[in-house]
Amino acid sequence: MLLSGAPAMASTGSSMADLQPVPLNDAPGSGSAMFEVDGTTLHFTLNYQGLLADAPHAAHIHFGADARQACPTAEDDADGDGFISTTDGAPAYGGIAVSLTTEGDTSPDSGLAIDRFGVGDDVSYSREGIEVDQATADAVMAGGAVVVVHGVDHNGNGEYDEGDRGASDLDPALPGEATDPALCGVVMASQMDDMPAGGVDTGAAALGSQNLLLAATGGVALVGGALILARRRTDSVN
Ligand SMILES: [Cu+2]
Known part of the structure; x- marks a missing residue:
């Protein structure tokens, strides 16, 4: 995770997509990219669970400048x-912009x-060093790209x-069944580069959901510490 140390360059950033079942196809499963x-x-890490066992699942970054840049309804x-x-x-x-293969051509x-x-x-698998065109890089970093994992066992026969x-x-x-879209998620920019240094409060609204979870966890720890301090103060008074 790029929680810190990311250079403040407009061309550098991180993003993620929450993968959910495509309507009508109703594949059981979820995942993230x-x-x-x-x-x-x-660089990408793709993981998903719940799709058809022992079967291949093609996965891509889709992008269309003229598309709705959304998951199908x-x-x-x-x-x-x-x-x-x-x-x-x-x-x-x-259309397909990048094939999220496990090895070789993408x-x-x-x-x-x-x-x-x-x-x-x-x-779950990761790839590093994939070269893409500028439009794709922009769509992955700023949002608009869509991650799709394919393969739906519609009739449930395994x-x-x-x-x-x-x-x-x-x-x-x-x-x-081998090519129908199973899971889909729109890439959401995490905009970490816009977060002020040390500014969790002001930066929280710009964070992705996973980073919001980390921020929330820190908040709970702070509240816990304050409670302990308050109790000690009470003890010393008695
Ligand atoms: Cu696809």
Whole structure:
């Protein structure tokens, strides 16, 4: 975490996305993605739990300058089939900007490189030194990029198959279950660079949720200390 020591440069910062189930697809699961950006170099940590076990889950940073820069809603089911496909979600989150692979290429070309993504229902991995273009770096640092983890076992039979869902809108050789968006989160800038030194009170509103938790924990400790002091004072009076 960049709680301190981050140089005060406009091109450096951290951000995160809270990953929640995509409406209609209703995959059981949640997760988070954390980013550090230095110029056009990206570091990420992605974790998620609760998705289909023993199955690959493609994950990407999506971004579209003309997209809503949001996660899809049920209204995005354009063809009315009752599922949000990756294509259905595109007006919300745009195309693939970065493939969050476990190794090798991270370009959009690796979007469906399912042998280089996380596998299973309890996944966490990190990558460092990923080079991205300036628009992507800006969207990850300032917000607007959207993290999507794919792969939904709609019919709950423990594997990706065509079932009621049919073939993938991205690749007809794959079942739709393998590529449908499962979890989604909009990247929120933590704006740590804007926090005044030592200014927890004035900076708290600009902190990300995880840092707010740390600030709240510090506050509890301070309150506890004040209570102990008050009790001692009472004891000495008696
Ligand atoms: Cu994606």
